[in-house]
Amino acid sequence: MANYTYISATKQVKVGAGKLKGIFVSAVSGSPKITVYDEPAGGTTATLLGVFIPVASTFYPLGVDGAFFNKGLNVVLGGTVTATVIYE
Numbered sequence: 001m002a003n004y005t006y007i008s009a010t011k012q013v014k015v016g017a018g019k020l021k022g023i024f025v026s027a028v029s030g031s032p033k034i035t036v037y038d039e040p041a042g043g044t045t046a047t048l049l050g051v052f053i054p055v056a057s058t059f060y061p062l063g064v065d066g067a068f069f070n071k072g073l074n075v076v077l078g079g080t081v082t083a084t085v086i087y088e
Helices: none
Strands: 003-007 011-015 018-038 047-052 058-061 067-069 072-087
Antiparallel strands (some): 018 058, 018 072
């Protein structure tokens, strides 16, 4: 069963292992960017998804199985972005 978290700022979404299923981007402005890290406690060393420029009203699925992470799910936003992170 998937969980979700709505974010509008950088957030440590989950601590511990799991799987990122996708990101739905609601709105963007300015110079929007999203980077996802496999890190606990807000770290930015182990990149899970490199920097990408999101488009509003777009869902970014990560395949049938999702993308596995081991330490935690840290989503870093740049510019103005509102998004829903779907994970297990």
